[in-house]
Amino acid sequence: xxxxxxxxxxxxxxxxxxxxxxxxxxxxxxxxxxxxxxxxxxxxxxxxxxxxxxxxxxxxxxxxxxxxxxxxxxxxxxxxxxxxxxxxxxxxxxxxxxxxxxxxxxxxxxxxxxxxxxxxxxxxxxxxxxxxxxxxxxxxxxxxxxxxxxxxxxxxxxxxxxxxxxxxxxxxxxxxxxxxxxxxxxxxxxxxxxxxxxxxxxxxxxxxxxxxxxxxxxxxxxxxxxxxxxxxxxxxxxxxxxxxxxxxxxxxxxxxxxxxxxxxxxxxxxxxxxxxxxxxxxxxxxxxxxx
Amino acid sequence: xxxxxxxxxxxxxxxxxxxxxxxxxxxxxxxxxxxxxxxxxxxxxxxxxxxxxxxxxxxxxxxxxxxxxxxxxxxxxxxxxxxxxxxxxxxxxxxxxxxxxxxxxxxxxxxxxxxxxxxxxxxxxxxxxxxxxxxxxxxxxxxxxxxxxxxxxxxxxxxxxxxxxxxxxxxxxxxxxxxxxxxxxxxxxxxxxxxxxxxxxxxxxxxxxxxxxxxxxxxxxxxxxxxxxxxxxxxxxxxxxxxxxxxxxxxxxxxxxxxxxxxxxxxxxxxxxxxxxxxxxxxxxxxxxxxxxxxxxxxxxxxxxxxxxxxxxxxxxxxxxxxxxxxxxxxxxxxxxxxxxxxxxxxxxxxxxxxxxxxxxxxxxxxxxxxxxxxxxxxxxxxxxxxxxxxxxxxxxxxxxxxxxxxxxxxxxxxxxxxxxxxxxxxxxxxxxxxxxxxxxxxxxxxxxxxxxxxxxxxxx
Numbered sequence: 138x139x140x141x142x143x144x145x146x147x148x149x150x151x152x153x154x155x156x157x158x159x160x161x162x163x164x165x166x167x168x169x170x171x172x173x174x175x176x177x178x179x180x181x182x183x184x185x186x187x188x189x190x191x192x193x194x195x196x197x198x199x200x201x202x203x204x205x206x207x208x209x210x211x212x213x214x215x216x217x218x219x220x221x222x223x224x225x226x227x228x229x230x231x232x233x234x235x236x237x238x239x240x241x242x243x244x245x246x247x248x249x250x251x252x253x254x255x256x257x258x259x260x261x262x263x264x265x266x267x268x269x270x271x272x273x274x275x276x277x278x279x280x281x282x283x284x285x286x287x288x289x290x291x292x293x294x295x296x297x298x299x300x301x302x303x304x305x306x307x308x309x310x311x312x313x314x315x316x317x318x319x320x321x322x323x324x325x326x327x328x329x330x331x332x333x334x335x336x337x338x339x340x341x342x343x344x345x346x347x348x349x350x351x352x353x354x355x356x357x358x359x360x361x362x363x364x365x366x367x368x369x370x371x372x373x374x375x376x377x378x379x380x381x382x383x384x385x386x387x388x389x390x391x392x393x394x395x396x397x398x399x400x401x402x403x404x405x406x407x408x409x410x411x412x413x414x415x416x417x418x419x420x421x422x423x424x425x426x427x428x
Numbered sequence: 429x430x431x432x433x434x435x436x437x438x439x440x441x442x443x444x445x446x447x448x449x450x451x452x453x454x455x456x457x458x459x460x461x462x463x464x465x466x467x468x469x470x471x472x473x474x475x476x477x478x479x480x481x482x483x484x485x486x487x488x489x490x491x492x493x494x495x496x497x498x499x500x501x502x503x504x505x506x507x508x509x510x511x512x513x514x515x516x517x518x519x520x521x522x523x524x525x526x527x528x529x530x531x532x533x534x535x536x537x538x539x540x541x542x543x544x545x546x547x548x549x550x551x552x553x554x555x556x557x558x559x560x561x562x563x564x565x566x567x568x569x570x571x572x573x574x575x576x577x578x579x580x581x582x583x584x585x586x587x588x589x590x591x592x593x594x595x596x597x598x599x600x601x602x603x604x605x606x607x608x609x610x611x612x613x614x615x616x617x618x619x620x621x622x623x624x625x626x627x628x629x630x631x632x633x634x635x636x637x638x639x640x641x642x643x644x645x646x647x648x649x650x651x652x653x654x655x656x657x658x659x660x661x662x663x664x665x666x667x668x669x670x671x672x673x674x675x676x677x678x679x680x681x682x683x684x685x686x687x688x689x690x691x692x693x694x695x696x697x698x699x700x701x702x703x704x705x706x707x708x709x710x711x712x713x714x715x716x717x718x719x720x721x722x723x724x725x726x727x728x729x730x731x732x733x734x735x736x737x738x739x740x741x742x743x744x745x746x747x748x749x750x751x752x753x754x755x756x757x758x759x760x761x762x763x764x765x766x767x768x769x770x771x772x773x774x775x776x777x778x779x780x781x782x783x784x785x786x787x788x789x790x791x792x793x794x795x796x797x798x799x800x801x802x803x804x805x806x807x808x809x810x811x812x813x814x815x816x817x818x819x820x821x822x823x824x825x826x827x828x829x830x831x832x833x834x835x836x837x838x839x840x841x842x843x844x845x846x847x848x849x850x851x852x853x854x855x856x857x858x859x860x861x862x863x864x865x866x867x868x869x870x871x872x873x874x875x876x877x878x879x880x881x882x883x884x885x886x887x888x889x
Contacts, residue, residue: 227777229773229776229777232772232773232776234691234692257779257780257781258779259779260776260777260778260779261778261779262779264777264778264779265773265777267770267773267774267777269770271768271770271771271773271774272774273771273774273775273788273789273792273793274771274792274793275792283775283778283780283788284778284779284780287778287779287780287784287788288779334774337774337778338777338778341778341779
């Protein structure tokens with residue numbers, strides 16, 4: 138294994154790290170995901186997913202199931218493709234001209250990359266919360282009512298009010314904003330804005346919620362609130378979350394998927410990943426030797 | 429010495445100052461033990477010496493050139509015989525002019541003796557002035573340069589002083605633009621005040637009849653002179669309004685298409701094409717309006733049983749609208765591109781279509797900026813001259829009917845100032861008053877537009 142001798146000087150440390158790198162397997166040799174990427178009651182099932190940006194391949198042969206009402210965390214070093222993979226799940230990558238997705242991606246057995254499939258209702262079923270809070274420059278009320286309005290979920294004001302209230306309650310934001318629903322959403326604090334975005338997403342009653350590093354722009358208190366919220370939401374929704382914080386993955390998820398250079402290395406129950414990882418790369422990452 | 433030769437000499441002196449200053453600092457560095465002992469790099473010492481050599485001398489040179497001719501003229505008048513000096517200012521000016529012309533061309537045939545005397549005096553004065561200027565400029569350059577050179581010490585903060593000098597030069601350049609603006613505004617303002625002393629300001633601002641022909645002789649027929657600016661402004665606004673009806677939807681939608689839908693290939697073709705549209709000289713638009721569009725509109729109107737003037741507001745407005753399309757389009761394009769992608773992603777991620785996203789999120793977010801851009805376009809339309817000179821009429825009709833001929837403020841200014849003028853008649857001075865009003869209107873619009881755009885910018889920062 139790696140050098141364990143207690144080396145004090147800087148040169149010695151360098152040697153240790155170099156040993157470490159040598160000890161790691163070559164990523165090109167990895168063709169299979171270790172652990173349990175698939176599950177029984179899969180809400181979304183992905184097989185052999187390849188993603189290309191122009192000529193450059195970003196995702197290699199990824200196969201992963203996301204179970205119903207499960208929280209799956211995706212972790213890995215920067216540029217490992219976890220956000221790219223997440224954005225495939227509701228076809229947000231369509232907005233990038235040069236991006237091309239191959240393989241089978243199914244939502245309840247239905248191929249989401251079927252050319253005949255309408256992407257608009259798909260995105261209503263698979264909602265997304267982004268890295269940076271992005272409330273629309275509208276009032277808090279209109280932000281939440283935006284989705285229900287465009288999807289024609291209701292025509293009656295009273296019903297819409299109710300949807301707005303329940304969504305804000307589910308996002309634990311109601312008590313903070315109920316007196317100023319008509320003030321602009323951009324005037325809220327960062328954490329509140331992100332919860333507003335979550336409320337906006339759940340207002341269209343999606344089945345799956347994708348979260349792309351939802352707390353990376355937030356302070357620890359706001360982060361704690363969002364994490365609490367994720368636990369509550371998992372009762373009703375299936376959640377896939379990309380995060381840079383391993384503590385966060387450990388706190389909120391049922392299963393954890395570790396990505397490395399576009400490959401899915403390991404998927405296991407979160408507890409197992411963080412206490413007894415199967416793959417050396419996973420271990421190296423969670424013990425903080427790179428990433 | 430010619431001013432240009434003097435200038436060349438100064439440049440040579442400045443270059444020499446640079447190398448002398450640099451050399452002195454290098455020598456001192458060597459004595460002190462290396463360039464690192466100096467406060468600044470040797471080239472900064474050279475630059476500082478150069479600035480000392482150049483700036484005072486150039487300031488004196490430019491001041492001299494500004495006041496030179498006035499002073500010489502005064503001295504020339506002093507030297508004239510008393511009976512000439514006693515003439516009225518206008519006639520005296522005429523005499524001085526004649527003398528200056530004769531001195532310039534050397535054609536002195538038929539000149540009175542006192543005039544020949546004056547030509548001599550003038551040539552002498554000019555010679556003295558020139559010699560004095562040359563000597564003074566070179567002396568100042570040498571003295572100031574030497575002083576700057578002698579100041580060089582290892583601990584002289586040359587780098588900071590050069591920094592300060594550059595700040596001053598930049599400031600002076602930006603003042604140039606401001607001073608020019610102030611100068612133009614003041615000249616227009618003073619001429620306008622002269623106009624308003626002849627025609628009451630209320631008649632001008634609220635009058636509804638425009639007929640600037642004044643009788644020059646007592647017995648001249650026609651032209652009583654009426655200076656009501658309202659028909660002109662109504663005509664301007666009518667044509668601008670038609671132009672904006674064309675330009676705003678077309679420009680805005682092409683901007684939306686280009687920034688939201690078009691792929692890079694299409695954008696690569698359409699954007700340059702729009703820019704070509706912006707590059708067409710307005711005079712070309714003008715004869716396009718006058719020779720192609722206006723007859724077409726007239727014939728179409730006639731075939732529908734309408735009586736359309738061949739110089740209708742519609743023709744000028746339509747073509748002006750086409751001219752402004754790229755303006756509106758590129759301003760809106762910038763603003764739409766400034767809307768963060770995260771907002772589009774947010775909307776698309778909720779399952780809205782692209783057009784819903786554009787209508788409900790992108791445009792509302794970009795709206796203040798778009799409004800600002802449109803206001804800038806309006807002020808451009810109001811100030812546009814060439815198209816209306818060629819395609820709009822001269823008849824100051826007070827009408828809102830786009831099929832009738834109207835005239836605009838700019839057209840009238842052009843008409844008033846083309847040809848031989850007498851600059852003390854209200855007819856000519858009216859042009860300045862119109863210019864002032866136009867300036868105030870466009871300034872107000874620009875002010876509002878910039879304010880709106882600024883407010884928009886604060887939203888995402």
